[in-house]
Amino acid sequence: MIPIMYRTYLMKPSIFTSVCLIFILLATLTVRADESKFHPATGSLDRHETVTGNSEQHLTTSRSDVPKVGSAGVPSLLGEPSEHLNKNHKSHRYHVATVDFSKVSTPYIISLWIFVAGLAKIGFYVTPKIGLICPESCVLVVVGVLIGLLLFFTGLEHVGPLTSEVFFLYMLPPIILDAGYFMPNRLFFDNMASILMYAVVGTVWNALTIGFSLWGVGLTGLYGMDMPLLDTLLFSSIVSAVDPVAVLAVFEEIHVNEVLYILVFGESLLNDAVTVVLYHIFDAYTEMGQEHIITIDYVFGVLSFFISSLGGAFVGVLWGLLASFLSRFTYRVLIIEPLFIFVFGYLSYLTSEIFHLSGIVALTFCGMTMKNYVEENISYKSHITLKYAMKMLANTSETIIFMFLGVSTVTDEHEWNTWFVVMTILFCSIYRSIGVVIQTWFLNYFRLHKVNKVEQFIMAYGGLRGAVAFALVLVVSEDHIPSKKMMVTTIIAVVYFTVFLQGMTIGPLVRFLRVPKSNKTKPTMNERVHTISIDHLMAGIEEIVGHLVGNRHLRDKFKYHNNKFIRPLLTRNHQVREPKIFETYSKLNLADAINLVSQNVNVRGKDPSISLASLIRTYIQNNLGNCSDEPIRHSDNVFSRDELNLLNLDISELDYSPTYKDLADAELHHNLSDLMFKPVKKTVRRYSRDLIDEDTPFHHKNRMELRHHQNQLQNVRARNKKKMKNDSKQNKNTLSRWNLLPGESERSDKDGASLNNSETIIHMENLDSSDKPAPSGAVTFTIEEQNHTTLSQDISDESGMSRNSFSSTPLSSRTITETTLPWKREEDCNDESCIRKQLEFPSWVENTEYNTYTSLSSNVLKRSNTDDDGNDPPDVFRLLQLKELHEKEKESSKNQRLETDDKFNNSKPHEEDFDVTAAGGGEVLQETTTRDTSENPLELRRPTPLKTNWKNHMSL
């Protein structure tokens, strides 16, 4: 019957739901196995234990008296007939296999619950359309009820009780910690006054009015039983609090605007302090008895409220600061980094519970405090771990709470009192609405953002009650309050009413009333910077106006003191006053880099060993060969051939003078591309919708990139120009770039930077070789090294590449990877045709599928490849020329190199052109020759194997 109900409820039974059902049934049976002794020999299920058993026992009960079961293995293995089995044999024989469920029953049942909860959650998201009808919490409660029924009819309803101990000690903290840690601090403090007002005044108002009204109605005898005032007040203090779990569950799905969200959610978090205090007050009063209460008790009651809330906040902040301080030192043990956050949060919760302070307030404040400082200290990986672990824990406990709520509904201990239930729901709704309207009217006088009528309605309507109230009412002792059972039932009814009726209708209502939705987007750099400056500006204006209006000057003051005193103590890197700016910057940069890698798949191409640089070189060599009417490799003039290879014809490579930032960017690109290259290659088809037409060869993003790099390039040039004057004298001397110390080589590098695309390629090639040991021992790279070493490697690579390629096959388009790593070579390409083929058509050129991506290089490559005659300069030159011309306009450059470049671009590449002695190509030649003569092995940054290479091909 239950499966049928379940199926009909889900409307569209899928495979998943049936699998779920099977698992749930299995789970139930497994739990049953704990309770009943299963005799394998007879195959009978001994149920008397369960049926007569004490149903009050909950899951923590361990049954040591249950004898070992399942000893059937031995006899049957021995082939003995089963009749011989009796109890005497059991105790004396060694058992091959035994079943001892009781030993693990508690953790096993807990795991099963989590498992079932997970299944239910998956089921919710797998089942189509169910999310549109009702929120997740409703579905979970329904599933809980179903399981409860299942357990009830099998006589196991005590397996999954929602005891208040389990709830408050284990299930609530993860949710609150998650809420506090990911609380939008700024929004919270901006609306702090309003939130406090709603939480404190609103809750007290609700508790008192509901309590007195219920008592008043009770006087008429409507309930048919006697309800003293203190009882109704205790009850109303429980029922008046808005539940953070329920609110979170519902409001996260409806996406109302931030202010509305923080008002309701902040209220639900902070009113816990009020609820706890009210509860304790009334609980104590009922215990004392109405006649013994004296005035001092009331005074202490009010006082204890301040102690509970402020003390909770204090404890939370204290633990939060401690956690932040400790996280300064965890960078050496990254693995335990996230642990601190959880432990300290939990400790703050437990500490405040010791002193009867509000644990929820403590945990909220602890999370909010920690986040500020811990986030700056912990590593990125820990941050991700923390985020997911926290969300996972919170989500799981939320799921289980709702399920337990459903399960706990099904007991036979209910005492239904229609009038009491109806009156409670009625008063709850009415007084909350009145309270919200009055308080908002008052607050709007002070608030900048006025809460309008629609928002007020949503606030009143969003006052959901949930498991907190349920868990609290379970704690009430039946000795003092005889009507406890009725209260429990009523609370469940209220919870169901709010979670189901209000929770299900609030989404459509929000849409119908057109409540402004939140539009959360990641801030751009401009937004981030300007927002911060506007904050300072407004703080300054508030100070000039001088009245105590607004809280911006307070925030500014806090920021100042925070930067001056607190952060130096708690964070490792405290020089930065506005970490948000850097955070945004690195986030945007990361996104850019990922974008770049995903867009420019073809930068590396299908064949990773072919780069733009090598293609260009091949192309020019090929052209030169045609011009001189003889293949260069057969030329007698060794030196000219040498020159050709030494001359770096890739302009972008020549222009490449990386700054630290360039190198950092390139390094990021390597890491990303290294990680993402393979997956991207697989999902390449998805990007086909980004295809661009031939008319517009650039993708929008590439243009942005170009401009970005141009900006950098200008700065670099401006800076380098100054240095060039200083350094040029040095450079003419024997000091070659190879002999310079890393730092100096950075400074003396006077070429302007250029397109990063090609430099990325070079880096990528380097990376390839760095990952594996280079057998021929040409170059070994370590990408983890400091930036300046990478720089010198880069430079050495460029020439090393040309040298290497020369040493192996003079005409080949081989990159360093090909030459150093034998397995990277497709085959032994010693014969001419093979090389020829590769020159004109890269190996992937026939595979049209891979040619269609939108990247600068792929466009360039495609065009250069489709040039049939091969005599026209490929588009890459036109492109670079355009770029150079554009820059020329901008900076009235006297740089010789520019002219050289133009010469390169305008004229067909010819042998004569390579004799230019200008800064560009000539320098490479000069350097390499200088280096060749000054062979001081100690000063060389390059390992010696290459030198032997170099010598080898010199001897050619």
Place this chain on the structure above:
Amino acid sequence: MGNKSSLVLKPEEWEEIKQETGFTQNQISRLYGRFTSLDKMNTGTLGREDFLRIPELAINPLGDRIVHAFFSESLDGTINFRQFVRVLSRFRRIKESEKDKLNSREEKLRFAFRMYDLDDDDKISRDELLAVLHMLVGVDISEEQLASIADRTIMEADTDGDRLISFEEFCATLERTDIEEKMSIRFLH
């Protein structure tokens, strides 16, 4: 306070200021009280040093810029009460019925723009942005880091490719931001 200010200000001035700024009588007299308390020398005008005497403004990273923006309309480096109120009226909350007053979105943004525009040429250059970033972030940060941030910011905002942020570009970048609320103060009635 009200008595004192009404003694100094002529009735027609009251009306003009009310018309121009949209403040109520009460608000103006409060502001006048503030004005006189800032004016330690009793000159009837405020100089830069009067502003910089406010302790919180001294620690405000943009304090200098804010004061500078206050004097953008003055010629002799001092402002009188009327100019003072005019500047402050930019930060009044926008009412729905009002149009083209001093507190319009554009005026608010113009004031924020002046924080960056160090040389008053209606463009934010890279150097200006860098200088302001230095004020915000602190002095110990490496130039490289800030420069890259400044580059990124300019690249993002710069739509016409002149590597400067004009006021229009500045407004465009803040299109999604709720400037009306962010740049408003609730003046007490």
